[in-house]
Amino acid sequence: MPVGTAASVKSVPQHLLEELGVQILLGNTYHLYLRPGVETVRRFGGLHGFMAWPRAILTDSGGFQVFSLNDLRKVTEEGVTFRSHLDGSSHFFSPESAVAAQIALGADIIMALDECTEYPADRRRTQASMELTLRWAERSKKYFDEHKHEVPWQQYPVPSTEYPVNAAAVQAGAITHNSGYWVLGTGYSQSLFGIIQGGMDLALRKESAERTIEIEFPGYAIGGLSVGEPRPRTREIVEATLEHLPKDRPRYLMGVGTPEEIVEYAGLGIDMMDCVLPTRAARHGLLFTSEGKISIKQARYAQDAEPLDPNCGCLVCRRYSRAYLRHLYAANEVLAQVLNTLHNLSFYLDTMRRVRHSIQLGEESRFLSSVWSRPKP
């Protein structure tokens, strides 16, 4: 899932995201809550209507970003008080209000409020934090069940390019085609996912998984990783946690990762991932290619007539040279960000397409061992 923090995947128009084949993108509740505010988004039919995005959206609970604010937040049993990074104003998220905000934002998948345990943390602290997340998960679920009918989708028209959004939903009558617009309607609902915590402790991860599953969610996320721990440890936790998650529900690994990592975790059984890496790296001129990473700002590319990635069919690689992309970056042209982001997203989406294709062919292991074995320059 590309990240569209403030209702925009930075620099890329929605119709190009559709053309890239983006099926789902992520919005950040914390940012949207502060600006433009959930009431504004609700009034436009939720994020789908507000940002004119006809395909799926997931919002995080705001928890991870609030917990990243460190000095600006205070956690109690009731919820978390935090200060806006924009103007210092004081705000409060409870499990109930975080779900309420996400119902108003109207994403297809929303997340229970959790506490992202810091790293490192001792067992006592990790367990207490996990228990808090479990109590918050129950409160989130209860609030969601009582209020999920308030989702602001009723007959709100969402524009798209001529592309069918979700054939299954159309057949089921949940989305109807209405003179060029897709209309989200009734009979289609949000899904609230639970989040597994438990820090770096395998026993607590198991307990967190089992007790979150007892609450019962339509999908489960693995949170609290990529917080500073060594990468082999991340993989170990993911692998151990996955053992305890039902295979018939989506398994979502939050905040991951590099192209190599998304292939690796998909191989372990992860179904969904999100990461700012492709878009953020693009803004810094760091580009992912089938031949390895390229830092396009380097002078060595100033006269390079080759496409960015000779094995990539994206609109950037089909049309432009490395020399032109290097020039745009060196000249501080905004088009550098636009084109770099388009390519990196295309590369990530292609990677996931190949993963899916390989899974369909039942060749996971062969694919996974071959896809990253090309020689690097």
Add this chain to the structure above:
Amino acid sequence: MPVGTAASVKSVPQHLLEELGVQILLGNTYHLYLRPGVETVRRFGGLHGFMAWPRAILTDSGGFQVFSLNDLRKVTEEGVTFRSHLDGSSHFFSPESAVAAQIALGADIIMALDECTEYPADRRRTQASMELTLRWAERSKKYFDEHKHEVPWQQYPVPSTEYPVNAAAVQAGAITHNSGYWVLGTGYSQSLFGIIQGGMDLALRKESAERTIEIEFPGYAIGGLSVGEPRPRTREIVEATLEHLPKDRPRYLMGVGTPEEIVEYAGLGIDMMDCVLPTRAARHGLLFTSEGKISIKQARYAQDAEPLDPNCGCLVCRRYSRAYLRHLYAANEVLAQVLNTLHNLSFYLDTMRRVRHSIQLGEESRFLSSVWSRPKP
């Protein structure tokens, strides 16, 4: 002509410029000379190849921008010495070297080096400046005639979306379609335009026009306007100068203008104009619509579900609300610049399409009096 200063119409990918119907864009020799340098651009087949733009390009001579540097330049009979705004390094443009740079850049239309007379200037100063421009025009023409075969187009492939670039050129064999690429070839050449100066003096404008025409160029530009004079004076000079320009050669008014002005000047007989206004205003949230100008940053648009311009069919107006555009601007999202620029360019191009259509119908006067008479909000 949209302005693509440093080989990019700021923030807009080339395939979207093609989709907007841009037929020709402008590059700035001064900027391209400094970065990435004319030799780099030449090596890629000129600007067409370097920026992957299959349609027409015009480059200015660099003169106007050099003369805008004020303290950083020194004019002699031989040419103009100037300092780079990037690093303070010293450079020199003569009529010959400015044409040489533009041959290397390979635009379809290139401009003779002129001195843009400052405003205000007395008659003696205006005449001396005009005489210098005339001598430089002769030198530019002579150099061009001796070197025009050096244009770096020979069989250089230029990518485009599936759109035919220039049917006439294809029929004439100058551009051939080659497996998805357009190839600029021989039999197709650059055109060097002369520039009329003469300040605010009608007699000197007449003399400048007559003596520039004697040198003989395939097209003529009116320079030295929009330099601080009142707008009625601009119109007066344009009207008076046009009388002395041949109707069978393109007449190009440099650096103009607002949507109202381009309609007005087209009505007077101007064939070509360029201006940074649509793209620069877009970056500041100033949008042109059929109902007048909109400053999208205003809070009044925060809840406005209407399209930017209800009479516009561009991809921005078809898809997004004013509230979303206002949010993007307020949140400092780069997409604000992308979408605002797309709309403003679309509005300008639509305006010119309506001007052309009206000319074809022979209804100039009726059109010109009606097109800007809609009520403003």
